[in-house]
């Protein structure tokens with residue numbers, strides 16, 4: 001099937017046409033009543049582009065440099081988990097699409113594709129690796145060593161998901177056990193429950209039981225307790241490349257990221273999937289960029305749906321953005337070709353938006369190109 005170019009219709013198309021239907025509710029879902037997810041969209045609507053005319057912009061350059069490496073455009077694929085529950089092409093199809101477009105692909109710790117498996121199936125293209133930080137240091141060391149050995153360039157450490165948010169759509173469909181491949185027989189995502197379940201071995205080992213393996217895995221990477229900033233030094237033992245933290249929404253945490261020697265931050269509320277009612281990423285961005293933008297690489301995610309959104313995020317201080325749901329809707333509808341279509345559309349949309357606004361290169365984007373308005377109005381709920 002052909003994936004729509006209309007961002008207002010994509011979610012609805014995915015709802016109807018996604019090859020593996022059950023994955024749809026998981027990806028669409030947000031925490032609580034989805035107020036944060038909608039706030040993410042409203043924030044983009046509250047900024048308006050002020051275009052300039054009569055400026056030749058024929059030879060536009062979208063490239064950016066991140067951690068000393070040049071990338072085609074300021075767009076990366078977000079570390080979205082369990083893509084095998086959306087389409088059999090899973091992360092491999094998505095990574096191939098990104099590689100063909102020159103967009104870095106970020107592999108999630110909770111991917112349906114292994115660290116080595118992805119590189120073997122798709123050796124081409126830039127790859128970053130996202131860490132859900134396991135409780136056990138030996139497991140952490142093993143994951144990071146494998147990622148490094150297999151050429152993943154940048155480590156993205158997610159800070160905001162030491163337990164999964166309260167997501168009604170997953171709770172109502174008992175989706176979590178399904179997502180980790182253990183079937184419907186075990187329910188709730190409470191970490192204490194999971195740890196107890198994992199320890200109730202009945203003589204079985206995780207190697208023998210898929211259910212136990214899934215529960216052990218979940219209780220390791222979503223342990224129900226947060227790490228502390230001091231513990232970043234543990235990760236530094238096993239990762240000497242660029243390391244960024246994802247989930248920063250306050251100036252204070254951004255400053256701590258600088259203090260603890262991180263190379264970058266991703267201003268993010270996890271697409272509204274963790275805490276319902278948080279500040280939108282775009283609203284948090286300008287203050288953070290102003291406070292730390294000269295000391296650390298600032299990127300953002302949560303709510304990007306169009307080229308204009310990317311334009312605005314860059315004007316407000318992001319050096320690059322991550323895109324998640326839309327690309328995986330494309331993957332779910334038409335596999336690799338669908339992911340390719342959505343990502344290619346975003347690149348083209350950004351390119352045209354820049355040109356029409358009188359901008360030739362990313363370095364020309366700054367707050368003076370935008371105006372903030374007071375009443376953005378409503379947005380469609382399906383964004």
Ligand code: HOC
Pocket residue numbers: 080081082110161176179180270273
């Ligand atoms: C159940 C396994 O970042 C999300 C992800 C967490 C991935 C866990 C998938 O859903 O927001």
